[in-house]
Amino acid sequence: MRSVSVIGIGETRIGRFPERSLRDLIQEAGEKALDDAGIGRWNVDALYTSNFNAQFLCGQGHIGPLVSEVLGLESIPALRVEGACASGSLAFRQALIAVASGMYDVVLVGGVEKMTHQPTEIVTAGIASASDMEREVALGATFPSIFAMIANRYFHEYGNVRDEMAMCAVQNHENALLNPDAQLQKRITVEQVKNGLPIAYPFTIYDCSLVSDGAAFVVLAATDVAKAVSRKRIVEVIGCGQAGDTLTLASKRSLTTFSATMNAAKQAYAMAGIKPSDINLAEVHDCFTITQIINIEDLGFFEKGKGARAVAEGKTAAKGVIPINVSGGLKAKGHPIGATGLSQIYEVVTQLRGDGGERQVRNAEVGLTHNIGGTAATCVVSIFRGR
Amino acid sequence: MNRCGTIFTYSVVHSGTDAFKDKTPYVVALVAENQGISLARVEGYTEGKLINVGMEVEFFAEDENGNPIYKFI
Numbered sequence: 001m002r003s004v005s006v007i008g009i010g011e012t013r014i015g016r017f018p019e020r021s022l023r024d025l026i027q028e029a030g031e032k033a034l035d036d037a038g039i040g041r042w043n044v045d046a047l048y049t050s051n052f053n054a055q056f057l058c059g060q061g062h063i064g065p066l067v068s069e070v071l072g073l074e075s076i077p078a079l080r081v082e083g084a085c086a087s088g089s090l091a092f093r094q095a096l097i098a099v100a101s102g103m104y105d106v107v108l109v110g111g112v113e114k115m116t117h118q119p120t121e122i123v124t125a126g127i128a129s130a131s132d133m134e135r136e137v138a139l140g141a142t143f144p145s146i147f148a149m150i151a152n153r154y155f156h157e158y159g160n161v162r163d164e165m166a167m168c169a170v171q172n173h174e175n176a177l178l179n180p181d182a183q184l185q186k187r188i189t190v191e192q193v194k195n196g197l198p199i200a201y202p203f204t205i206y207d208c209s210l211v212s213d214g215a216a217f218v219v220l221a222a223t224d225v226a227k228a229v230s231r232k233r234i235v236e237v238i239g240c241g242q243a244g245d246t247l248t249l250a251s252k253r254s255l256t257t258f259s260a261t262m263n264a265a266k267q268a269y270a271m272a273g274i275k276p277s278d279i280n281l282a283e284v285h286d287c288f289t290i291t292q293i294i295n296i297e298d299l300g301f302f303e304k305g306k307g308a309r310a311v312a313e314g315k316t317a318a319k320g321v322i323p324i325n326v327s328g329g330l331k332a333k334g335h336p337i338g339a340t341g342l343s344q345i346y347e348v349v350t351q352l353r354g355d356g357g358e359r360q361v362r363n364a365e366v367g368l369t370h371n372i373g374g375t376a377a378t379c380v381v382s383i384f385r386g387r
Numbered sequence: 388m389n390r391c392g393t394i395f396t397y398s399v400v401h402s403g404t405d406a407f408k409d410k411t412p413y414v415v416a417l418v419a420e421n422q423g424i425s426l427a428r429v430e431g432y433t434e435g436k437l438i439n440v441g442m443e444v445e446f447f448a449e450d451e452n453g454n455p456i457y458k459f460i
Contacts, residue, residue, distance in 0.1 A: 121405040128404055134452045139428045140400060140407040141415045148398035149417060156396065156440040198412075201399035250417055250426045255396065 001100040005226040006235045006384065008037025008219030009346045014334030015183040017213045018117040022060060023070050025112050025215040029339075030071040033108065033217035038231055041071065044219075045104035047078040050091035050111035051338035053126045057118055067110055084130035085287060086373030087111060088216065088341025089380035093242055095220050096382075105225045110217040111339035123211050127337075130374040132248045144208055144288065145200035146249050146375050151290035152202065153255040157305075162202060164308035165289035166193035169206050169331055171317050172286060176328025178318075178359035183210050183334035193289075207289040209329075214336035216343040223387075233353045238366075239274070239383035241267025247377050260372065260379035261298040268381040269300075274366065276300030279322065279383070281351055281361045282368040283344035286329040295370055296324060299381070323361050326351065341371035341380065352386040390446035392420035392457060397429070397438055418444060418457055431459040 010032025012025050034041065049067045054060040064078030081091040088111040095107040115123055128137045131146055155161065170190055176182035188206060196204030226234045243263030246252055253259060269275060276299060284299065286292035293307040301322050302310045310316060316324035327333045327347035330340060348367035350356055356364070365386055372379045397416035400407070407413065414429040429444050436459070444457040 120402070121408060124402065125404045135454060136426055137404065138450060138452050139415060139426060139454050139456075140403060140410065140413060141426060142400055142403060144402070145398040145400045145415050149396045149415070152398065152440065153396035153417075198399075198401040200401060203398075248426065250424050255417075 002102060003223035004096055004099045004220055004237050005223045006218055006237065006345070006349050007221045007226045007230045008033045009217070009349050010036055011181060011216040011343055011346045012214045013181045014212050014214040014336055014343065016116040020213060022054060022058060022066065022112055022114050025114065025213065026067050026070045026110065029215035029217045030067065030110055033219050034071070037219040039106065039219070039229055041073055043106050044073055044076060044108045046076055046098060046107045047073055048091040048095040048107060048109045049078065049080045050087035050342065051080055052082060052084055052087050052113060053337060054114065056126050056129065057122070058114055063112070083378040084373035085285065085337050086341060086371045086378040086380055087338045088343070089369065089371035089382065090341070090378065092218060092341060092345060092382065093240055093380050096237055096240055099220050099222055106219065106221045108217065108219055109342060110215065111342045112215040113336035113338040114213045115211050115336065116213050135248050142200060144203050147288040147290060148200040148203045149249060150255045154290055154294065157256050161293060161308035162194065163190055164293065164311045165207060166190040167311050168286060168289040168292040169193045171311070172325050172329040172331040175318055175326050175359065176332030179328050179333055182328040182332055183212055184332045203288060209287045209331050209335040212334035212336040214334060214339050214343065216339040216346050218342050218345050234387045235349045235352045235384050236387050237382060238385045239268035239272030240380070241265060241271065242380045243267070245377050247374060249375050256294060257304065258294060258298050258372065258376035258379065260376050261295060261370065261381070264379040264381040265299050268383050272383045274383070278366055279368045280364045280366050281323045281326060281348070282370065283327060283329070283347050284324055284370040285372045286325060286331050287335065292324065299368070299370060318359065318361070326359050326361055341369070344369040344371060345382065348384050352384055391443050392418040392446065394438065394440055394442045394444060395419045395424055396440060399432065414438065418455065425455050427455040427457050429457045429459060
């Protein structure tokens with residue numbers, strides 16, 4: 001396998017832009033990534049796109065050629081990857097494998113999602129389709145309620161972590177204050193989180209990630225090619241793992257440990273030849289506040305059952321021992337579903353290049369992204385190192 | 388004796404999909420019965436009712452997909 005590096009990144013601001021079209025979002029983020037890579041369109045060998053739900057929310061399928069047309073990529077191979085909220089990192093992994101294999105030298109990966117033009121019930125139904133329609137949604141389960149059941153089980157097994165969950169939201173909002181691409185720039189308190197609009201007990205609206213529009217793109221190249229063309233710090237992809245799990249909540253072996261995360265992380269750490277304590281910062285999939293606590297345990301940053309305490313002690317804050325979601329995460333930067341995995345990579349690459357500005361993490365050499373789809377039924381973990 | 392199960396975990400849904408928005412708040416739960424665990428809806432929730440893991444619920448019916456519906460005792 002060849003070494004592969006990220007040579008370009010681009011994203012739109014994440015937010016509520018009901019007036020912006022899919023084309024518009026694609027054009028802005030795609031052109032930014034190509035410009036950032038400093039390469040011409042004729043250098044791109046293939047296009048991997050990710051999108052979760054445009055067919056339902058916008059009536060638009062066939063995203064591959066749409067992106068190709070908007071960016072003037074003409075006849076190169078283009079395809080779309082779908083894996084619910086993990087779509088972006090799944091497309092990234094497919095592109096990575098294609099370049100590592102020697103099939104292509106330079107590949108563009110792009111994700112897009114447009115959600116906020118639809119009313120809440122439609123968005124809720126769209127997101128629910130990431131779970132099982134016959135066995136879960138038909139009974140009245142919503143996506144938040146599925147993770148709320150995980151939270152209540154976590155409370156039963158490890159103790160009530162309601163306050164610490166709220167602190168995850170508070171910290172992510174705090175981090176987003178310094179991210180110009182973030183959807184919400186608003187400081188919140190633990191009390192506000194706990195007393196917010198109830199969505200699915202024990203979650204209030206503040207425990208849930210955002211409904212967002214946005215796009216994020218990444219340019220991957222064989223590291224040898226990257227060295228020849230790149231004017232920026234090259235960020236090498238040193239590890240990547242993917243694992244799956246059953247679709248439904250009821251069929252999972254454990255609700256408080258996500259086996260897809262455990263297995264994907266194990267692969268990624270082994271490929272990179274490093275351990276969790278070598279990671280300087282991580283963007284983890286905080287679709288709900290409980291998920292952030294479970295993720296930092298499953299990724300090996302903290303022992304099982306100790307994640308909540310680590311959050312309360314500030315260990316995951318921007319200046320903590322392992323800064324988590326310095327971008328603001330899905331909670332405050334936003335969650336344009338098909339673009340989210342690539343938006344996480346955007347942040348880690350920005351940090352490893354030292355371009356984080358006010359939110360720059362000190363000594364950022366190795367960063368990790370963790371992206372899950374559905375009820376942790378799909379997971380991709382990727383590890384990056386600045387060269 | 389009535390068929391019963393115990394709550395493995397649960398949530399009270401306040402924001403439902405279109406098909407269920409008139410039923411809120413309502414309870415969904417993983418219910419354990421005969422060593423198996425299924426997702427179920429539990430009927431008869433009223434605001435403020437205390438629910439906990441391990442609580443017994445009584446089987447009520449199956450929905451059109453064969454999913455179990457229980458009710459609070």
